Amino acid sequence: MATQTKETHDTEKVVDKLQEAITMACDNSFRNAENNPKWMKYKLVPWWTQELTIKRKRLNALRRRYQRTRTIEERETRKKTYHEDKSRYQAAIKKEKLNSWKEYCNLTPSTNPWNSVYKITTNKHRRVLPMTTLLKSDGSYTSNLNEILQAMLDHLITRDDRTDDLDYHKRIRTKIREPSQTADDREFLPGRNQDRH
Secondary structure: HHHHHOOOOOOHHHHHHHHHHHHHHHHOOOOOOOOOOHHHOOOOOOOOOHHHHHHHHHHHHHHHHHHOOOOHHHHHHHEEEEEEEHHHHHHHHHHHHHHHHHHHHHHHOOOOOOOOOHHHOOOOOOOOOOOOEEEOOOOOEEEOHHHHHHHHHHHHOOOHHHHHHOOOEEEEEEEEHHOOOOOOOOOOOOOHHHHHO
């Protein structure tokens, strides 16, 4: 990647390749529940129960049945059944959430009033981001955040070595050193009406 950056004139292509490399590295490094079927079998929320899964499937079936009904009388009957079942399903979810919260609050010790329950309710609960490791150029792995950041900088940002410059790069360096020959902008005076043309 560093060699391509020095040799190519098409910056967009290099940026696209870099983006692709970063995305691939992230996909390989970070845990992703969507890609791991073993994770998907676990509940996404602590209050979800098998009974709620059954009720949800039943509710979806009632909705499909109601939506497919053609006759007006039967459609109204099935619509009423669907809405009654939906109310019971929502009440069951609310009840399970409340029970789960009460259970969680009872598990935490009451000796400390500033425990995790307080932090959650006041939105002061800090999430600890998982730290990953990177393979360094010498074959070892990073062990802390500073090493990770340094390894990323060393890999992604190339050294500006003038001895590797091609003619194209030398011309750019020369052009940068030359003063620009454009007219100065008008002075900005705050509080006065500026010309809006």
